[in-house]
Amino acid sequence: MEKFISHTGTGLPLRRSNVDTDQIIPAVYLKRVTKSGFEDGLFGAWRTDPEFVLNQPQFKSATILVAGMDFGTGSSREHAVWALQNYGFKAVISSRFADIFRGNSQKAGLLTVVLPQENVESIWRAIESDPTVPITVDLEAKTVSVDSLLFAFEIDDYTRWRLMAGLDDIGLTLNHIDEVVEFESKRASYKPKTLPARR
Amino acid sequence: MGKTLAEKLWADHVVRSVTGEPELIYIDLHLIHEVTSAQAFDGLRLSNRKVRRPDLTIATEDHNTPTLNIDQPIADPISRLQVDTLRANCKEFGVRLHSLGDAEQGIVHVVGPQLGLTQPGMTIVCGDSHTSTHGAFGSLAFGIGTSEVEHVLATQTLPLIRPKTMAININGTLPDGVSAKDIILTIIAKIGTGGGQGFIIEYRGTTIESLSMEGRMTICNMSIEAGARAGLIAPDQKTFDYLQSKPHAPVGKDWDEARTYWETLVSDDDAQFDEEVYIQAEDLSPFVTWGTNPAQGAPLNSRVPVPAEISDAQERSAAEHSLIYMGLEPGVPLKSIKIDTVFLGSCTNGRIEDLRSAAEVLRDQRISSNLRMLVVPGSARVKLQAESEGLDQIFISAGAEWRSAGCSMCLGMNPDQLTVGERSASTSNRNFEGRQGKGGRTHLVSPVVAAATAIRGTLSSPADLLDFQREEN
Numbered sequence: 117m118e119k120f121i122s123h124t125g126t127g128l129p130l131r132r133s134n135v136d137t138d139q140i141i142p143a144v145y146l147k148r149v150t151k152s153g154f155e156d157g158l159f160g161a162w163r164t165d166p167e168f169v170l171n172q173p174q175f176k177s178a179t180i181l182v183a184g185m186d187f188g189t190g191s192s193r194e195h196a197v198w199a200l201q202n203y204g205f206k207a208v209i210s211s212r213f214a215d216i217f218r219g220n221s222q223k224a225g226l227l228t229v230v231l232p233q234e235n236v237e238s239i240w241r242a243i244e245s246d247p248t249v250p251i252t253v254d255l256e257a258k259t260v261s262v263d264s265l266l267f268a269f270e271i272d273d274y275t276r277w278r279l280m281a282g283l284d285d286i287g288l289t290l291n292h293i294d295e296v297v298e299f300e301s302k303r304a305s306y307k308p309k310t311l312p313a314r315r
Numbered sequence: 316m317g318k319t320l321a322e323k324l325w326a327d328h329v330v331r332s333v334t335g336e337p338e339l340i341y342i343d344l345h346l347i348h349e350v351t352s353a354q355a356f357d358g359l360r361l362s363n364r365k366v367r368r369p370d371l372t373i374a375t376e377d378h379n380t381p382t383l384n385i386d387q388p389i390a391d392p393i394s395r396l397q398v399d400t401l402r403a404n405c406k407e408f409g410v411r412l413h414s415l416g417d418a419e420q421g422i423v424h425v426v427g428p429q430l431g432l433t434q435p436g437m438t439i440v441c442g443d444s445h446t447s448t449h450g451a452f453g454s455l456a457f458g459i460g461t462s463e464v465e466h467v468l469a470t471q472t473l474p475l476i477r478p479k480t481m482a483i484n485i486n487g488t489l490p491d492g493v494s495a496k497d498i499i500l501t502i503i504a505k506i507g508t509g510g511g512q513g514f515i516i517e518y519r520g521t522t523i524e525s526l527s528m529e530g531r532m533t534i535c536n537m538s539i540e541a542g543a544r545a546g547l548i549a550p551d552q553k554t555f556d557y558l559q560s561k562p563h564a565p566v567g568k569d570w571d572e573a574r575t576y577w578e579t580l581v582s583d584d585d586a587q588f589d590e591e592v593y594i595q596a597e598d599l600s601p602f603v604t605w606g607t608n609p610a611q612g613a614p615l616n617s618r619v620p621v622p623a624e625i626s627d628a629q630e631r632s633a634a635e636h637s638l639i640y641m642g643l644e645p646g647v648p649l650k651s652i653k654i655d656t657v658f659l660g661s662c663t664n665g666r667i668e669d670l671r672s673a674a675e676v677l678r679d680q681r682i683s684s685n686l687r688m689l690v691v692p693g694s695a696r697v698k699l700q701a702e703s704e705g706l707d708q709i710f711i712s713a714g715a716e717w718r719s720a721g722c723s724m725c726l727g728m729n730p731d732q733l734t735v736g737e738r739s740a741s742t743s744n745r746n747f748e749g750r751q752g753k754g755g756r757t758h759l760v761s762p763v764v765a766a767a768t769a770i771r772g773t774l775s776s777p778a779d780l781l782d783f784q785r786e787e788n
Contacts, residue, residue: 132636133629134508134608138747143726147379147393149353149400161749185629186509189542189608190745191726192444193351194460212509215478215544216444216458223462272476274336285462286362289339289470292331296472299330299341304576306569307343308432310411311370314562 117225119282122254123206125179127243127262130169133184137217140188140196154199174247181208182239188217197224207253209260211236222275223285229253229260235267255280317583319480320549321515324455324580328438330472337474343437343454345467346423347374347410349401350728351442355465356404368471369409373432374401377422378728380415382691382718389415394729408468421694421720424448424662428532429696431561435550435577440467445662445744447538450547451531452554453580455515457544478544479589481514482582485522487596492776494672495530496664496742496761498522498594499537500602504612506592511543514590517582518548522596528557529668536663537744540609549581601776603649604746604759606637611746613649615764615776621645640748641756642736649774652758656739657688657715657769658751659762661725664742665693667700669762674706676766676777677713683772688715688765689731691723715769727752740768 145157162168169175181200187210188196197220200208207227221228231239242249242262252261255276260267278285289296318326331339345368352374359365366372379394389395398415405412413419419426424445427433435453440446442464449456463473483502503510516538523531531548538546555574558564565573582588604612605619611634613620622638622645625631638645643652659665659673670692682688690710692698698720701707707717724731725743733739733755742765746757758774767775 133633136608136745136747138726138745138750142749142753143378143728144753146350146728147391147397149357149397151354151357161753186512186542189508190444190539190747192442192458192460194354194442194462197460212512214509214542215512216460216539220460220462223460223466285474286364286466286469289466289472289474292339293470295331295339296341296470300471303341304572306565306573306576307437308434308563308565309370310344310373310432310563313411 117282117284120206120225120227120279121256122252123179124250124252125206126177126248127180127182127239127251128169128175128178129240129243130181130183131240134186134189135183136190137188137193137196138190141193141199146193146195151198152202154195155202158199158203179204179206180251180253181205182236182243183208183210185211185233187213189214192216194220194224197221197226201226209236209239222279225279225282227253227255227279229269231260231267231269238265317586319582319586319588320453320517320547320580321455321480324436324438325477327436337476339472340438340475342440342467342471342473343371344427344432344439345372346427346439346441346446347372347464348377348423348441348443349397350378351461352404352464353397353400354461355468356408358465359408359468364469366408366410366468371471372410372468374405374410374412375420375423375426376401376415378722378726380721381729382721382723382731385415385719391730418695418699421696422662422665422722424536425666425693425697428452429561429694431558431563434558434564434573435554435580440473444539445536447544447546448532448536448662450535450538450545451528453547453550453577455545455547458539478513478515481511481516481543481590481592482588483516483518483592483594484520485518485594485596486520487522489522489596489599492601492763492778493599494761494763495526495533497599497602499534500604500609500612500759501599502594503537503541503609504602506541508540508608508610509542511538511541514543516541516543516546518546523548524551527668528553529666532666533663537609540744550577601761601764603764603774605641605643605649606634607640607746607748608633609744609746609759611637612759615649615774617649619643619645619647619649650779652774653685653738653772654740654758654768654774655686655737656733657686657765658691658724658739658741658743659688659765660691660693660723661743662693662722663744664762665691665697667697669742670697670701670706671704673762673766674709676763677715677769678709680713680770682714682769685772686769688769689718689724690715691718692720695720724751726750740765740774
């Protein structure tokens, strides 16, 4: 996983709430068996509309998505995170994220930043008045800065450390595998097993 | 202070707990399907890792599988590749798989319970957000992403931060024609798509106790539509009776021990929930959605909302968007909305009881000549059961299509899709834009509303059929 310490780029103002993962990457694009190549499907249905914000040339190279409340609801598909990353997004800002989407992002190294809705609105206005305005998302300082605006955000220390170090969760858990073995040795015998099949 | 059921389940699965880190939680059962697993198996291969506990892992094919001609190779080459990839991965890593054509194949959340692999007191995960279904048995069950699938395959654990707890208390007697689906759609409209975010929901109260296991699964299934990763219900005699005859239920001394443990799985009387919601069953009525997120719903007897009358700016703008997409005029009666396709099925409402209740409405009736109806059992075993009860004949004589098991039109990854502008009444769980096919318009409904709608041609409840028959005569 790529380290995330700080990123500066331009923003995409997505003025919609409840952007579900079916919109981020429609189901027809989920049939790939790789983690790459999903950028074509990003916001697949909405992109057929020439007016859609991602189709506007001034926002084409945005790397920070600024979305309405309840971003990433619905299906658990991590393909939504891959599609955003494949397209080039490094961070998403919203006033509330769906749990599974946020978890998936943090595993894959896409930073999700929670800011109050009024801050999101301020950032939208800043981007809309100047699409080239640089936005800096600084994970080390836990701040988002847009021009003269500076907003602080919260993230738990562990996730922040892991993202900044670019560490793979599985490797971290395997360091404690002896504790897993110990737990398993005390597990109740009546708990079911899938093997051997009984039918 | 006592503990909630969710807290007990959590505490029983903590492998490692260190201040300032997520807790490491043991996973008792890992369910797998073709869409969210390929990249996880790939990750294992790249790191030279094995599946740590194939004996706690089970796979089935559901999202891509066709519901017609299932004895032939899957026609869509990309769907076929995904299913073939699952087959190859399960073979390579020693994971039990129920493939298309097998009696235990079907939607992963129907298969787990019917095999008796879903039991009280377990932690259950799957790369699918509707894993919350299994919470109906008093287990802690939630959907995960592909990185987490890989994590569970490699370690049989997940690092997690404990969610808060919410109690949704539903008491009283349900009016006629009101089912579990109406309860959960009402809850979602009440608390919103983000209302359960960060919580494990426990559904409690006399109304919940009165529901069958199938009804309880319908409720827990849609917890995610209210933003909660997990929903659960304390196990009781109904849970134990449901389990007793299932292939993987414990037997003999194991059953007795398990039963003793299961009986402890209730929230203590003095347990404190972080949030509580109260609903009175007598206030409920058949409930349907009119918009493009599951919280945009209303009683079937009411009208499409008028956005100008919505005070909250975000909600108003969302409603305006939704009505344009749905092609609906503000203020029209919901019952006047004409439907093109009725879909009965999915992990929400594709179990035997759902088929029985819809068949009861359709017995000796014909569906409207202006629409098509697809009936898709949740699993091959549900299909066999329904056929042994003659339900297939009721659906077929009514003019509906009797299909094979899978996720089907719930999300249209297989050929069962809506076309642009086509409007469905669907017993599934999501009315998102394009969910059932690009440009398709979805109204979420209960199985009996689906059946009554199929007969009348507009959104309807069984009670409306009496008037309808009078009109016809």
